[in-house]
Amino acid sequence: MARDRRPWGRDPDRRRQKTSVLVALVLASLTLITLDSRTSSPVDPARRAVGEVFGPIEVATASAIRPFTAVPDWFRSHDAMQQDLLDLQAENSDLRSQLATDDYNRNRLQEYDGLTAAARSIGYSLVPARVVGLGPSQSFSSTVTIDAGSDAGIHPDLTVVNNDGLVGRVLRVTRTTATVLLVVDPDSVVGGRVGRSMDVGFVHGRGVLGSDGRLDLELVDDSAVPSKGDTVVTWGSEASGPYVSGVPIGRITSVYTSVRDSAQRAVVDPYADLGALDLVGVVVPSGTDSDRAVIEADGGLR
Amino acid sequence: MNAARAAIAAAAVAVALALQVSFFPHLAWDGIVPNLVLLVVVGAALARGPQFAAVLGFAAGLALDLAPPADHVAGRWALALVVVGYVAGRVRRDARPTPGTVLATVAASSFVGTSVFALSGLLLQDPVMGIPELLEVVLVGVLWDVLLTPLVLPPVMAMFRHLEPDRTLA
Numbered sequence: 338m339a340r341d342r343r344p345w346g347r348d349p350d351r352r353r354q355k356t357s358v359l360v361a362l363v364l365a366s367l368t369l370i371t372l373d374s375r376t377s378s379p380v381d382p383a384r385r386a387v388g389e390v391f392g393p394i395e396v397a398t399a400s401a402i403r404p405f406t407a408v409p410d411w412f413r414s415h416d417a418m419q420q421d422l423l424d425l426q427a428e429n430s431d432l433r434s435q436l437a438t439d440d441y442n443r444n445r446l447q448e449y450d451g452l453t454a455a456a457r458s459i460g461y462s463l464v465p466a467r468v469v470g471l472g473p474s475q476s477f478s479s480t481v482t483i484d485a486g487s488d489a490g491i492h493p494d495l496t497v498v499n500n501d502g503l504v505g506r507v508l509r510v511t512r513t514t515a516t517v518l519l520v521v522d523p524d525s526v527v528g529g530r531v532g533r534s535m536d537v538g539f540v541h542g543r544g545v546l547g548s549d550g551r552l553d554l555e556l557v558d559d560s561a562v563p564s565k566g567d568t569v570v571t572w573g574s575e576a577s578g579p580y581v582s583g584v585p586i587g588r589i590t591s592v593y594t595s596v597r598d599s600a601q602r603a604v605v606d607p608y609a610d611l612g613a614l615d616l617v618g619v620v621v622p623s624g625t626d627s628d629r630a631v632i633e634a635d636g637g638l639r
Numbered sequence: 640m641n642a643a644r645a646a647i648a649a650a651a652v653a654v655a656l657a658l659q660v661s662f663f664p665h666l667a668w669d670g671i672v673p674n675l676v677l678l679v680v681v682g683a684a685l686a687r688g689p690q691f692a693a694v695l696g697f698a699a700g701l702a703l704d705l706a707p708p709a710d711h712v713a714g715r716w717a718l719a720l721v722v723v724g725y726v727a728g729r730v731r732r733d734a735r736p737t738p739g740t741v742l743a744t745v746a747a748s749s750f751v752g753t754s755v756f757a758l759s760g761l762l763l764q765d766p767v768m769g770i771p772e773l774l775e776v777v778l779v780g781v782l783w784d785v786l787l788t789p790l791v792l793p794p795v796m797a798m799f800r801h802l803e804p805d806r807t808l809a
Binding site for chain 1: 653656657658659660661662664665667669670671672674689690693694696697700701702703704705706707708709710711712713714715716717718721722725753756757759760763765768772773776777780
């Protein structure tokens with residue numbers, strides 16, 4: 338058929354029609370961008386609607402492939418595991434002796450105990466969830482989908498942690514899923530506190546995921562100098578702030594002076610491996626209604 | 640019939656999006672995954688021409704913009720994939736494209752698509768990132784897309800060709 342064989346043929350009507358379709362689509366995209374750039378975006382309900390439909394698809398896909406992603410673990414030999422066990426035992430006894438002997442470490446432990454006790458007395462619980470979707474780096478934002486939503490008692494601005502430390506905060510929820518902004522995202526700002534000196538500052542993401550994903554710590558007090566190896570924990574805000582206090586964020590790996598604003602900056606290596614997240618916990622107030630078992634502050638299940 | 644065709648195209652986009660978000664992060668290199676949705680749009684462009692591909696690109700881009708865990712300003716992927724669909728569609732010739740043409744089209748489309756997305760971000764100051772990081776992501780993305788082309792493009796193109804309403808070509 339001639340008209341199909343020659344998409345840019347001499348038929349001017351058809352060509353005009355094609356150009357107008359293209360112009361319409363480009364204008365539609367630009368309109369959408371303009372609408373969504375505003376602070377109270379009219380696109381949010383559409384996002385939620387698409388999430389309600391697509392969230393369960395992501396959950397299903399992730400559970401379908403979970404058996405296969407576990408395959409590499411099966412091939413680890415008995416010897417390798419034995420070696421791991423020995424290494425861990427050595428590390429454990431090493432840590433134990435450090436705790437017993439080192440005054441400084443004992444002090445620091447007390448500090449952490451205090452923080453943990455504070456968190457316990459405020460009464461937080463964890464809703465366990467699995468990461469089912471990871472936003473591509475091509476979108477230049479670091480966000481993940483987790484398989485717990487408003488049915489599980491989750492709402493925006495809750496803290497998300499895992500075994501190792503802070504993961505991020507909840508941005509928006511659907512009934513069955515929630516979108517989490519990771520701490521490495523360039524838009525993410527977390528109030529941080531250096532564990533030893535108690536200096537407060539802000540931790541910014543660099544937007545790089547994976548093994549070289551780092552955070553930048555900027556202290557409020559210009560004269561304070563953080564030292565290498567110090568732990569940074571969340572500073573937290575009272576009541577309804579997005580981050581609860583006392584969650585370990587990462588370890589300071591290097592310190593440098595910012596010439597532009599003559600302040601000390603530090604590079605923080607996050608404890609949580611944000612490129613390979615699986616099981617995470619969402620911090621909810623104690624007594625939250627949830628569709629799954631909730632881990633209470635004392636470690637029990639409810 | 641028309642609704643059925645649209646449903647099949649939508650299903651292809653949904654499958655691509657689900658795999659891209661939930662499966663490929665396990666294989667990703669620094670979080671960079673193959674852009675399967677873009678590959679579907681390029682497949683549609685090579686099989687059906689620029690107009691159909693631009694419309695499909697808009698719909699697919701909208702899905703990328705709105706489906707969780709997306710958090711960027713909506714409309715950016717829609718714009719990028721409209722451009723990709725249109726540009727890739729103009730490659731279409733009378734004859735079936737050779738494997739070399741397909742690979743070159745995918746590489747160019749991936750480069751153009753991610754670049755348009757990144758540039759729109761620079762204009763909106765959505766994520767403030769350096770040009771070297773942007774370039775790295777764009778180039779690794781191109782590599783991924785080209786690697787997956789032999790697996791994805793033939794079935795996608797065959798499907799869209801099959802969907803063509805007035806198919807009389809041999």
